[in-house]
Structures are given as C-alpha cells and as structure tokens.
Amino acid sequence: MKPVIQTASAGSLRHSLLTITILSALAGASAPASAALGGITIRGTVGGTLFTPPVTPTSPTQSVASQTEASTFQNAKVCIDANDNGVCDAGEASALTKADGTFLLSARSGGPLIAEISTASTNNGKPVTQRMVFRVAADQVANATFNSLIPANVAVTPLSTEVVRMMDEDGLSFATASENLASRLNVTPSDLLVAPTALPEGAARHAVMTESVALSNRWAFAAKMVDRKDVSPAALALNPNATGPAITMKEAQRTAMNLEGIPRYDHVFVIMLENKATSSIKGSQYAPHINGYLNEGNQFTSYYSTGNPSEPNRLAVVAGDDFGGTDDSAYNCYRTGTAAANGIEDTPSAGTPACTNATNHNHKNKPTLMGALNAAGLQWRIYSESLYPGADWRRDSIANNNITAPDKLYTADEPVGAIGNPNMSVRYAGALYAAKHNGSVFFQNVRSSPEFLKSNRTLGGGQWDDALANVADKPAGWEMDQFGKDLESGDVGQLNILEPDQCDDMHGVTLVGTVPGVAGTSPASDCAGNALIYRGDKFTDYVIKKIKASPLWNNPNKRVAIVMMFDEGTATSGFNSCCGWNTSSTPVALGPLTRNPDGTVTNDVIVNYNKGNKGHGTSIHGVLTNQPRAPKGVQDSDAYSHISLVRTFQDMFQLADPADDWSYMNRSKYTENFIAANILNLPEYAGSADTHFDAVRPMNHAYVIPANYVQKNGYPTIKQVGPDADQRNGWALK
C-alpha cells in the first residue's frame, strides 16, 4: 500500500520514536490490557477438505483415483454458540463466510463457535450435498487470543470439532483433547487446529487432510441424524422404545463415532488363518500362543464361517456374501486377451482359461468393503506372504525348485517335539501365495481400481523371504515385508487383512525339500498335521508381537485392534452358519436384495446363488485392542458370522447408516427387522426356526440371550444357553 503523502524523512526521529514506543510498551507490558470490552470480535476460516471419491468402473482405463484437496467453505453461518447446543439460534451473533472462507464475527461476549455448513454453502466453490456442523471450543478461541482487542484467529474445521467431541465424550480439557488428537495424527497441536489450506505441503498436512475427510463424513452423518429427528440416545438408554426427544447435535456427533455400539478404530489388523474348527484350536497344546491371546483379549465364542472352501469365506469377509461361490477357482477370470481388454482383467496370459462369469467368481458391480472404504476416503490393505517378487496378485505363486530355505527346526521342549532336518533345503512350493485367499481379486471393480495395486502389499516373516529377496528379477524397490515398513511409518489401512502363506496360515501345501546325499525329496517338518497348527500358532505370535511393537500400537491415542480368526471351521455337512446365511436350498435364494433408485426392491439375480452361504461351522474369533480402558476377558456367545463382521466393519468405519438397513452391503443388511419386513422377497427365511440366529447383527454383545433359549440351528456342538455372565462389548473402547 502506498501512502497518500510523504513528508520529509527523519530516520533518527523514527528510531527515537520507536525506542520510546518500545520502552513505553515494555513498561506497559507488566500491566497487560485490563480494560473491559464492550464486545469481542473473532475472525477465522471455516476450512476442511474437498474429497472426490474414486471412479471405479469395470475397466481400469476408466478408473480415476480419489482426490482430496484442502478447502474452505463459503456461505457457511458462523455463530457464537452462547448456549452451547450446537445450533446457531436466533439471537446468537453470527456471520457468513466470504468467498475465501473467512469470517469476521462480533458479539457482546465470547463462547464456543459453530459453523453451520448448509446445502446453500459451497466447498471450494462446489456444492455441499449434506449439511454439517463444525465446532470450536471456547478454550480454543481463548487460546487464540493474545491481546483482547485483537480479534482471535480461529479455524473452524472437522478437527476442531473432534476436539470438542472428545472433550464432551471423556470430560477432557481442551488442552488434553487437542494434545491427544495431535498425538493420534502425529502432528503438533498447532498444526492440528489450523485450516488445511494454511498448512504447508508435508506429512502434517496429509495427516490433517486425511482425518478431515473421515471426520467430515462423521459430521455429515451427525447432521443427518439431527435433521431426520432420530431419537435421543439418552432417551433410548432409558427406554428402548422411546420416541423422543430428538437427538441433539452434540449427541449426534458423539453417536456418529459409535454406530450400533461399534466405536471408530483407526486401524484393525485381521490375521486370517485357515480351516480349523474351534475344537481344533481352543485349548490345543499346538496353539499355545493363540490361546494365550484369546485369554488376554476378548472372544466371540459362536463365530461361524459362511461357506466352504476358502474362497467363499474370503468373499464373505470382504463383502458380506459369497454370491453362491462354492469352490476355490479364484476369480476364474484369467485374461481373454481381447483388443478391448483392460490391464486388470484381460491381459493375455498363456495357458489360463477365459473369464466365465457364470461360475460365481468374477463379481461385477458388487459393493465391497474395499470399494466402500476407498469411497469414504479410507484405506484398505491386504498383506500377503510369500508372493514371488513382482508376481501378479491375481495368480497363485508358482513352484520354483531353485528357491529354497532351511527346514524349520523345533526342539524337544516344544509341543511338536524335536522335528526338522538342519540339512534340508525346502523348496518354494506352488500356491504358497494363493489368490483364493485374497479377497480383493474376486471383484472386477476392485481389481480395476487404482487402489488395487497400491493396497495389495507384502507380509514378511516367510520361510523363503531371504531367498526371494535375492532373485535376479526382483523389481526395483520391491519389499518382502512391506507390512513391517508400513507398521513403522503408519502407512497402513483402516482395515488390514493379513494373509500368511499356506503353511503359516495352517492351510497346508505339499512342502518338500532335499537333503545332501539323499535321493529325491522329503517332506518338510511343519506344513502338515499338528506341526502345521503349531507353525501357524507361532506365525500368529510373530505377527501379533510385531504389531504390538509398532508405534501405532504403542500410541494409546490411536485405536488399534487385532482380530485373530479362521476363514472356516470343519463342519462339512449340513447347514452350519448363522447370521445372514442361506438357511435353505429351497425355496431358491435368488441373490441379495437390492433397492433400486426408484425405491422398488429386487433380487440381484445370480446364477447358483442358492448354493452359497451355507456355512462351515464355528471357529475361534478373538479381538485384542491397544486401548487401556477397553474391556478385557469378554466372552460374547451371541451368534455371529463373517457377514456380521462385515456389518461390524461398516459401523466401525461409518460406511453405512444404522437407520437404513438398505445402506449395508449385500447380506449384511439382513437384520431380524429387515428379514421380517422383506420376508416375501426372502423365501429362504420363511418359517425360520430361529429368527435371531438367522439374522445379522453387529458384534456388539447388545443382545441378551433369553434364559430359556435353546439354539435350534447351527453347529451342533456349540449351543447358546441363556445369557452371558456379562454383556460387555468386546469391541468397546472403554
């Protein structure tokens, strides 16, 4: 800015004046501003992120990765929430944000701030489709005031809102809540509470923006609950049939972090093991570590697989449905090589069969956890062990006799006794990495996603890792243990499925080795029988110890959980599942119910659909968390299945709306109420002998099993009898 006039310069005078001024001010510094103010003024920015979901059509050439940009909100109403009710009430001083997202607000007195971002607002100039309310603690305003006459500069953001919610939830001070959140995100408290647009490029900005996207979804959902006048959770706690009063914004923002009793976790690691019924593991001398962890954490003692063999269960674990799959033919959609082919599905590969969709392996346009997470700005990972460096995630690993590793040796004091040959070189077997165990390969919209290659990563600890790390054709930068690196850096997903190879997961493959001076090959020590269980038990222990040693686990402000589970049990005959399962072959189940845009309901017709979701008995399912206040020793005997787990994850990561069962994917929408309301379209449930057992619910231990209950379906040796000793929630944070 140019002055209008200039008079003669007087540098010395300027200096003396400044000196006098500074001296005067220093003298005054001992007596800071003490005058009362007729009003206060607050300025700031309403900021956050503009997230553009990925486009994931069936062709990767048409796929577009998600985008997140730092943003400001225009035409948002900012007010001093004098009565702290989360609403800009009449009479509360307010101002609208300008084109740059800033506001200037004067009032008689201060207090907490809120910003009402309505559908009349814009986000970086783009329409806002669901209103949100952001909040700022009064203490944040006070902290931003270094001179009472100079307007405090405050950023109203999703993260400032989370700080207030944490204060409400746990009675924390502003300082503690903001420090805890900063610690969770690995940023400084000062970075935490500025608009993302004000942060320089770097790790802090990335962390703040990533969290901003997740929180924006939660706050949008909270506003949705308020707008549709959901019943207050406080009222429902007193009377489950209460019809009022309506939920407040403050209640809604707390509820949005705990859908259906499933709290938000930052990271969940699912260790997926293979083919062992509960009776094979629980109390087994060959699974001492797993039993130790089960006792250390919480157990779901009536957890059912949904099918047989592996692939249908993997489908159900990531999508809440096996879509009629009954075999392990992977996605059976190896490349056709057509000119219109895309790189993911159709790249030619000699000797592999063409894609045949009729066999329930290549699923198109189906919702999955992977797709839902990415659409919400969240991440998934599938960490797989013993993949040949750079090999195709869609294909089983190929045997290679030139890649060998020492046989595993066990001592006499171990459960399996002294086994193993120190002179044996064990060959890298085929299908140690098995595509059938990778839930991401069965869905064309997942394979076509830009996230597919990014999210499939390696799991270290394999017997052949050293040899594989030294193969001549290893791609540059290939890590045999990306999981280990990601644990250190924090670059893991919200949902992480860990897939050990087919020896470390207790599945078993033919594993042989050679011994110098001995003709032919000999079986390796531990990829069959009881030794296989012990090997898997030790690998589970290795992985859990690795997670527990990570910065993630040891930061209590990050909510981290480990799930130990098996894909299936061993109930090879009959109907042995629960909870969204297919209870009958007749009448024919056509496919998962879907609601059309016009509100009509149709079955998603899938060939052979009635053959799937039959179950394969129970297996152990344990949950460990790093939360010091979380319940320990919970034994939840309510019936759950992989489909329940998918519903649980949808709640955990806010991928669906509990008030709308249709928002849950595939069969995970099949709650007891949903089945009753749609029984005409669900012939398989007609005449259900046990409507609770047959229906889906999140794994929240909310259901109290009646005292006179007698289980009618399910695995015959696991029968629920009466209520549990305590009803604590195995997923609770406190």
Added chain:
Amino acid sequence: MKPLFRAALAAASLLLAMNAHATVFSFSYTFGDSSTITGTLRGDAAGDYVNNISDVHAVFDGTAFSGVSFAGGYDPMTQQWGQAGSAVVSTHAELNNFILADADPNGAGVVNNYFYFINDPAYGQEVFAANYTLPAMPVALDNPAAGTWSLVAEPAAGLSRATGIALTLGALGMLGIARRRRA
C-alpha cells in the same frame, strides 16, 4: 514596551508558534470491504511521523466514535498496547503502530470504540476498527495491503482552520488594543 503590549505580543507569538508546529491531520483508511474510518487528530509533524497525538476524532462507517480519549502504541515485542502518548502514527502505513480508543486498554474503563493499525514483524500487518456501541456492532478487519491509508495535514497547518484564525485574530486584536491604549 508596555507590559500589556509585551503580553499581547507574546500571546500572538505563541499562537503563531503553535500554528507552525501543532498541525491538524486528517486520516482515513478504506478497508478492502469498503468500510471506512476517517477522522482528524492533532500532532506535530516530524518527518514521516506525527508526534504528540491529541484531539482525536474518528468516524467509522458514518458513525462517530463516542470519543477518543486514548492514543497509544503497539509493541510488537510484547504484542500489547503501550501507554497513552506512545502511538506511532505515520504517513507510511507500514510504519504505523497505534490504537485510538475511547478508553485506555490498560486501564479500568470500557473500550467500546477503537481503531488500531499495527505492523508486527511476527504477527503481521493489520488494521481493525470496531464500534461496539451500536446494536449491529460493526467491525472491519484488513491487511493494509488490501486497503488505503491516508494521513494528510490540513491545508492551514496547525489547529483547525477556524480555531487558528480565531486565535490569531484574537491575538492581533489584543495587539490593536494595546496599541490604542499606548496611543
């Protein structure tokens, strides 16, 4: 020289001296959002600065401040207001560090109207005006780069033109009376 004449001459000289050093300045700042604050102050021009600020009047968006009794400085080191008389007011916007208020920010009164212009190397440059006496509590905030600052001496330097003329005529009148009495 008769004593009365000497007194009248001294008074006239004083008034003329005041006319030479105590100047009335008009100031104005137009904010980027078109809000304006205008006013006058009396002070001594000293290079780029105006010292000894007094007799401040300010009008913010058409409404006069209820009375500016305090003109102080801003200390970037402490980020607090200085004492009365410490205002750094300059024709150069980037040199300003002052607050004009209806009460001493460090005192026991109530600040309802104020206008500050600060250049803080750490905090930044900022201009702000508020009138909390009005129901709408109008405020304006700016980075000086977005607005326009003007500080100009009134054409008839010194006191306000009418006052200066009146005082000068008064002094000359006293001289005339003395001369007549002498004659």
